[in-house]
Amino acid sequence: MPADRTELLRDERVDCRFKALPPDAEGLTVGELAAQRRDLFTGGFTTPVLALSAESVEHNLALLQTYSERHGLAFAPHGKTSMSPQLFARQLAHGAWGITAAVPHQARVYRAHGISRIFLANEVVDAAALRWLAGELADPDFRFICYADSVRGVELMNEALTEAGTPRPLDVVVELGAGDGARTGARTEAECAAVADAVAAAPALRLAGVAGYEGEVPGADGEKVRAWLRRLVALAAEFDGAGRFADTEEIVVSAGGSAWFDAVADVFAEIPGLSRPVLKLLRSGAYVSHDDGHYRHLTPFNRVPGEGALQPAFRLWAQVVSRPSAEQALLNAGKRDAAYDLDLPEAQVVRDGRTGEIRPADGITVSGLSDQHGWVRTAPDADLEVGDWVGMGLSHPCTAFDKWQLIPLVQADGTVSEYIRTFF
Secondary structure, eight states: OOOOOEEEEEEEESOOTSSSSSGGGGBBHHHHHHOOBTTTTSSSSSSSSEEEEEHHHHHHHHHHHHHHHHHTTTEBBBBTTOOOOHHHHHHHHTOOOOOOSSSOOOOOOOHHHHOEEEEEEEEEOOOHHHHHHHHTSSSTTTTEEEEEHHHHHHHHHHHHHTTOOSSOEEEEEEOOOTTTSSSSSSSHHHHOOOOOOOHOTTEEEEEEEEEGGGGGSOOOOHHHHHHHHHHHHHHHHHHHHTTTTTTTTTEEEEEEEOHHHHHHHHHHHOOOOOOOOOOEEEEEOOGGOOSSSHHHOOOOOGOOOGGGGOOOEEEEEEEEEEEEEEEEESSSSSTTTTOOOOSSEEEEEEEEETTTTEOTTTTTTEEEOSSOEEEEOOOOOOOTTTEEEEEEEEEOOOHHHHHHHEEEEEETBBBEEEEEEEOO
């Protein structure tokens, strides 16, 4: 495991860049503020404030790693979800093989914080990024794998890496597209073979395996997803039979978002014996915080409850700043603070502004978001007044993390034990 450089983040000074942090903490380091173990509600935090449950994050980290190991999968969780080196370090400490990225900037953040294995689930054709990558490949302990899905892409990668004097070939996996109208990836096995041929003719590249993303299968259901995954496995076997993996020590077969990792586990268990060991690499990322919307409905644990259950870790706290009628209230959190691309926030609890008592958010529904306001519809008997705090669950972790640079990690009793830094 790489050296953990996240301790350096504790030396950063707290100031007005970071939403919701106590104004009287100005000038303290993040580590000094964490050591004070302030209470989220009485410790001077301003609203709105996004909190992560310490217990739920730990539960989720352990559960997916245990699941992966139980099913013989290596795990490279997608880091785009959180872009948090502290959470990456925890994922690696729980046994993750490495961290997945989507774009070169993310890989640069990973490297700056000591990540030694990166799977980039995209074709990299940016010459500047490839020059940077060539420099990183001088580190013999650094493993980097990315997609190749076109002959032209292979040409661009080979040209840039060669001009940069790469010290060793870059490992690539041929991406099989999930179907017509899906996202990236070569659409047919014949096109995949053409990409593999181009890789074989490119001195700066080495074919390491095959990969793809089953979440893009058109009209995805269990049958269609498993059929596509079997095509991916068959492609690996076909390439192996043709001797295409002669230069690699292991064959990488990778898939797995957060909605179908049970299907990935099932089909990857069927991978036949190949000429080299197989690295069965799962890449699910949203699990670290889970959610109260999109992934609550999609998680494979709904289909396999005996394997466990993820816990939603986010709660966005906002205050009622206006109560213009018995049917309406306005909160001081909006699109700048909450994920809203898939579902609106879900009002879950109310913290009484007078007593501090926490009660269920009965009769309270978030009906819309402006930039800085949350629109709330209230039933006639709803107990809500100006000054009350409303705790909301969020949907889609990827667009919740990216709105906050420093997120309090909160224990069940309200104590803030750490601050999670993000790099979007």
